[in-house]
Amino acid sequence: MDAIAVNVFQGLTSLALEEFKLLWNAKHDAESMKNTILAVRATLLDAEARANNNHQVSFWLKRLKDVLYDADDLLDGLSTEALRRGIVTRNKVAKKVRIFFSKSNQVVYNFKMADKLRELRRRLDEIDNDKKQFHFIDHTPRPLPVLEERKQTYSFVQEDEIIGREKEKDVILSYLLDGDAESSVSIIPIVGFGGLGKTTLAQIVYNHVDVQKHFGLQRWVCVSDEFDVKQIAQKILEQKSSKEMEEVQQDLRRLIEGKKFLIVLDNVWNEDVEIWHKLKCLLTTGVEGSMIIVTTRSEKVGRMMGTYSPIILEGLDGETSWNLFCSMAFEGGREPNDKELLEISNEVVKKCGGVPLAIRAVGRLVYDKVLEGLRDLSYFKEL
Structure with a gap:
C-alpha cells in the first residue's frame, strides 16, 4: 500500500x-x-x-x-x-x-x-x-523511494518488437547460455530510464528458443510494487494463499531444488540490500547456472544485485530511431514520397531523443492521422 x-x-x-x-x-x-x-x-x-x-x-x-x-x-x-x-x-x-x-x-x-x-x-x-x-498510531514513514514504472508487465513479446538492441541481446544470451557458469545463481541487471526498452529486451531473451531449452524452470515476476519477499516468492510459485512465510519459503525451495531456473524480476525499485539478500538466499538450491534477470531504472540497484556488470541501455542512434518511426508511422514502414512530410517527421524524431517508447507513441499518432485521410500537407499549411 x-x-x-x-x-x-x-x-x-x-x-x-x-x-x-x-x-x-x-x-x-x-x-x-x-x-x-x-x-x-x-x-x-x-x-x-x-x-x-x-x-x-x-x-x-x-x-x-x-x-x-x-x-x-x-x-x-x-x-x-x-x-x-x-x-x-x-x-x-x-x-x-x-x-x-x-x-x-x-x-x-x-x-x-x-x-x-x-x-x-x-x-x-x-x-x-x-x-x-x-485513532491510528502515527509512525514515521520510510523515506520516499524512487518509484518509476507502474504498469504490470508479462513475458510474451514478438521478436520484431525489439529494434536496435541486438548487441545487448547477444551479451545477455551469452551470459544465460554459459555452460561454464559455476554459481548456484547469477544475476544479470538491465538498467536504463523509462521507455528505453528494458522490459522488451528481457522479454526477447526470456522467450529465445535456446533459452527455453536451456532452463528447466522459467518464471516472470513483475515486481512494480513494494519489494516484498513473500509476495515475490508466491509469484514464482504461481500461488495465492494465506500461508505463513515459513511454508512459502519451503515451497519455493522445493520448487527450484535440482532445477536450472531463469527468473525475471521486472521493475525493481528496492535499494535495501538486506531485503534483496533475504530473497536471494531462498534461490540458492537450484542447479549451477541458474539465472535471474533484473530490470531497473536505478544503477544502484543494478550494482547491488548484479553478478554480471549491468547492461546499461542508452537512446537509439539516429538511423535506428528513424527506422523505428517509419515502421510505426508509414504503411509497410516505407518512407512516403513527400519531402515536406519527411522533413517534419525527421524533426519530430530528433526530439524523441532516441527513446523507443516516445518514438512509437508519435509514430502511431502519425499513422492514425494518415488513416484519417490526411495524406497531403494542405491540412498542415492551413494551421
Whole structure:
C-alpha cells in the first residue's frame, strides 16, 4: 500500500500538471492531495496491522487503495499525454505538426482532467477524515523511494518488437547460455530510464528458443510494487494463499531444488540490500547456472544485485530511431514520397531523443492521422 501511495505522491510532484496548466485551482487540488497522502502514510503501518481483526479498518484500507489506484491511473495518463505534447509542441516546426493536438481538444482534455483530479481529492479527503474514528498510531514513514514504472508487465513479446538492441541481446544470451557458469545463481541487471526498452529486451531473451531449452524452470515476476519477499516468492510459485512465510519459503525451495531456473524480476525499485539478500538466499538450491534477470531504472540497484556488470541501455542512434518511426508511422514502414512530410517527421524524431517508447507513441499518432485521410500537407499549411 505504501508503494502505491508514494507513486501517487511523486506523480503529483511531476511536471505533468504544470505542462497542462490545469484550470479551476487544479494546482491547489494537487497540493492538497500530496499533504493528505503524507498524513495517511504515517498511519498505514498501524492500520494494516489492525486490518486482520477489524472489518471496518479493512474496509477503510480498501477504500484508500481504490482511490490511490484511480489517482495513479489518472497521473499515468497525464504523464503520457504530457510526453506526447512535449515532443510535438517544443520543436521548431510545431506550427506544422499542430495536427496532432488541436487547441480545442487540449482545453476539453484539461477541464476533464481537472474535474477528475478534484473528485479524487474529495474522495481522499473523505477517507482521511474517516480515519479519525480509528485513532491510528502515527509512525514515521520510510523515506520516499524512487518509484518509476507502474504498469504490470508479462513475458510474451514478438521478436520484431525489439529494434536496435541486438548487441545487448547477444551479451545477455551469452551470459544465460554459459555452460561454464559455476554459481548456484547469477544475476544479470538491465538498467536504463523509462521507455528505453528494458522490459522488451528481457522479454526477447526470456522467450529465445535456446533459452527455453536451456532452463528447466522459467518464471516472470513483475515486481512494480513494494519489494516484498513473500509476495515475490508466491509469484514464482504461481500461488495465492494465506500461508505463513515459513511454508512459502519451503515451497519455493522445493520448487527450484535440482532445477536450472531463469527468473525475471521486472521493475525493481528496492535499494535495501538486506531485503534483496533475504530473497536471494531462498534461490540458492537450484542447479549451477541458474539465472535471474533484473530490470531497473536505478544503477544502484543494478550494482547491488548484479553478478554480471549491468547492461546499461542508452537512446537509439539516429538511423535506428528513424527506422523505428517509419515502421510505426508509414504503411509497410516505407518512407512516403513527400519531402515536406519527411522533413517534419525527421524533426519530430530528433526530439524523441532516441527513446523507443516516445518514438512509437508519435509514430502511431502519425499513422492514425494518415488513416484519417490526411495524406497531403494542405491540412498542415492551413494551421
